[in-house]
Amino acid sequence: MNPLLSRLQPYPFERLRKLFEGVTPNPAFEPISLGIGEPKHAAPEFLKQSLSAALDNGLSNYPATAGTPALKQACARWLMRRYGVSVDPSTQVLPVNGSREALFAFAQTVLDPSQPGATVVFPNPFYQIYEGAALLGGAQPHYVASDPKRNFAADWASVPEAVWARTLLLFVCSPGNPAGAVMPLDEWRTLFELSDRHGFVIASDECYSEIYFRDEPPLGGLEAAKLLGRTDFQRLMCFTSLSKRSNVPGLRSGFVAGDAALIKPFLLYRTYHGGAMCPAVQAASAAAWADETHVEDNRRQYRDKFAQVTPVLAEVLDVALPDASFYLWAGVPASFEHRVPGLSADEAFSQALLAQYNVTVLPGSYLAREFGGVNPGKGRVRMALVAETAECLEAARRIAEFVTRNA
Helix, strand or coil, X not given: CCHHHHHCCCCHHHHHHHHCCCCCCCCCCCCEECCCCCCCCCCCHHHHHHHHHHHHHXXXXXXXXXXXXXXXXXXXXXXXXXXXXXXXXXXXXEEECHHHHHHHHHHHHHCCCCCCCCEEEEEECCCHHHHHHHHHCCCEEEEEEXXXXXXXXXXXXXXXXXXXXXXXXXEEECCCCXXXXXXXXXXXXXXXXXXXXXXXXXXXXXXXXXCECCCCCCCCHHHHHHHCCCCCCXXXXXXXXXXXXXXXXXXXXXXXXXXXXXXXXXXXXXXXXCXXXXXXXXXXXXXXXXXXXXXXXXXXXXXXXXXXXXXXXXCCCECCCCCECCEEEEECCHHHCCCCCCCCHHHHHHHHHHHHHCEECEEHHHHCCCECCECCCCCEEEEECCCCHHHHHHHHXXXXXXXXXXX
8 A cells, every 4th residue: 555645634524524423413403514615506507508418429539638629728718818818728728627636636746755855835724635635745745824814814924945945836725715815916926936946836726716705806826927927837837627616516627727848747647647538528618618607697696695694604703704715714702612622612613513503514623734833723614605595694593593602
């Protein structure tokens, strides 16, 4: 067996199942889960029709890992419409089977474990694929704590220069998971300067880019590079997906774009890895990237939902509207600290909420690691507002009542 597998941590939802072992949810309430970030809005009808129409010719051929020209051109056109960025679809775009697969595989392409102290830097809390990709790539993770004063954005200034010097790969996530913070241009400038100085690659996870609550859409990595005169996108790869944008997580479709010198070895890796996308999925994906009407409607649904749910929760919890994404990152009352021996406040809160009101949330400590003696997720919970508005509003009302009765 690969000895590096032993370094992997349990996935957050495995830990959640263990936390809930022996807990009997109150049968007076129908179950509502805000635990998993799985979009529940309806998939667009035209996309399903596109997928169905492509099945006749899409199942009898081996797909090319590089993707069809039609899909790559659709992705490139979307980048131009969304960010004003021009890329060569033949050398700077690569379709992938969702951003999760791509983020992990890209790290295996980039990392060289023979390098002394090979390090991967990423925010803390974080999407656990970053950590797993680093560990199985033979590197050591460096966790960058979030800053509550900046909407829980990563505190890159806290990273010592000696760590940057041995960094091979930096994962950034903007809009962020779980707090939804968006990186401004000055932050990108800082990271690009560090990349130039130390030679590390930046992998920008942008899967939440189309769900936002301000008038101005979130800045993307390629867009930031262009604004700063870095039109070759050197050492930069951006990852995006249809899962959240188009409510099709089961389609497993996204693409990466950026430095052609990185795309080439990544394509080689994925060719051996067997990462080709089904031709029917490619056809449907091209249709999805070409349409913005369903994206605008999806964003409107989230805006309406968050506008109704956030004030209800803000009356009893430390929580505010995020910049983007579909999560609320809420602080739990201090009264839950030490309430249950052996459990953190966020664990005790989540366990009692399920037992009393049959609502599932995810303890924030499960999304982070203790680093420098601190777990920046402790004392907070992540709520995924992915269901329809009425269900999320009902969950919010239950949570408000729960907090009032238990504070």
